[in-house]
Amino acid sequence: MGGTTVRALDGVDIEIPEHTFTVVMGPSGSGKSSLLYLLGGLDRPTAGEIIVNGQRLDLMDENALALFRRKTMGFIFQSFNLVSSMSALENVAFPMQFAGITASQRNEKSKVLLTQVGLADRSDHKPSELSGGQQQRVAVARALINDPLLILADEPTGNLDSQSGTTVMQMLADLHKAGRTVLVVTHDARMTRFATHKIFLLDGRVVSEAEYQSAALQPLQP
Template sequence: MTSPLIHITDLKKHYQMGGTTVRALDGVSLDIEPHTFTVVMGPSGSGKSSLLYLLGGLDRSTSGEISISDERLDQMDENALALFRRRTMGFIFQSYNLITSMNALENVAFPMQFTGIPVSERSTRARQLLEQVGLADRSHHRPAELSGGQQQRVAVARALVNNPSLILADEPTGNLDTASGITVMQLLSDLHRSGRTVLVVTHDPRMTRFATHKIFLLDGHVVSEDEYQSAALEVP
């Protein structure tokens, strides 16, 4: 029996907002197997983005344990986390996070500056990835010259530059029209079929069609699908 790629035990993320303690995550425990496509569903404020940022080492938990590939993220310092992210993870964000002064090719190649890869090899790799996401003819366009769907595909290509085994996506279709959203979902599904582990947090129910596993979050807790659906029906 293989061990899980991600192992989370009693994970909590609390923070103060004025005089109130917000329990973004309040005791989450779960395992995610390698080579799966996991969709974390939840409404705004459910804790799903907090979970993703903790898994990516972009934030620190209040308490609890996170292991990825048997390495404890909660015990790493910032330098160790940065190195671990670079060799293990690719991130896709709702707002694309592209550098506006760079064209698509430069945006994709940018993360490779920190790995010692020669400039010529960076450009070759970036072109290959833009071709993979169907944007070879847009390589010299800046973000302002690209549609939202095209920008998100550039972001997918950028997430792949270091050949990560784990893809983390935060509401990747949240700013896209229907057709562009389906294109990005299909790209993520293709990445999963190529052998990567994909974890997406979303409130877009279409994403579950591509999932091998589903996790439902409400008020910082993992709940069953029935509980989740019942809560959704109670929303006025």
């Protein structure tokens, strides 16, 4: 844009082992969301390789990427991204429609997941009838519907009050304990309590925790 090239990520070389809870920390514009979208196959790198579960995402075409996302990824977004006209149950079941699963199977599995996130009694409610925390729990259930290998959460507590944020964090931690691989991009330092791995980003580069802390504590220039 505007003729200036911005490198959102530069020289990032990371490995995320299976069954880990990875927290990516960084200030606004550090490239943490870009990292998540690249890992999730929602964006393409201009250079470099992204390998998930042995597959080169950077070499896949659009169709292959869509199938890859459907089978391998579960996304949780800061703004929930629920479809306003659909009930909680329909929102949870939504990804399965594209997989060609029958309606009865979709509903059955969605009900189980809504029960797991504590919203069994809200399955017929529209997003506008749910609180922020409840909406994010619906989004968590939706992320799990296709049994993904990797759960990617982009600022999942960013739009939530402290209490709801903690609930969602705990939920992600429980998923990790259940054997799933979770990667969370966040500002929220509380999330690091659950992390098995931490990645710190500054200006598109991976830095050490010490460098990240010192940058965070650096006084503002007058």
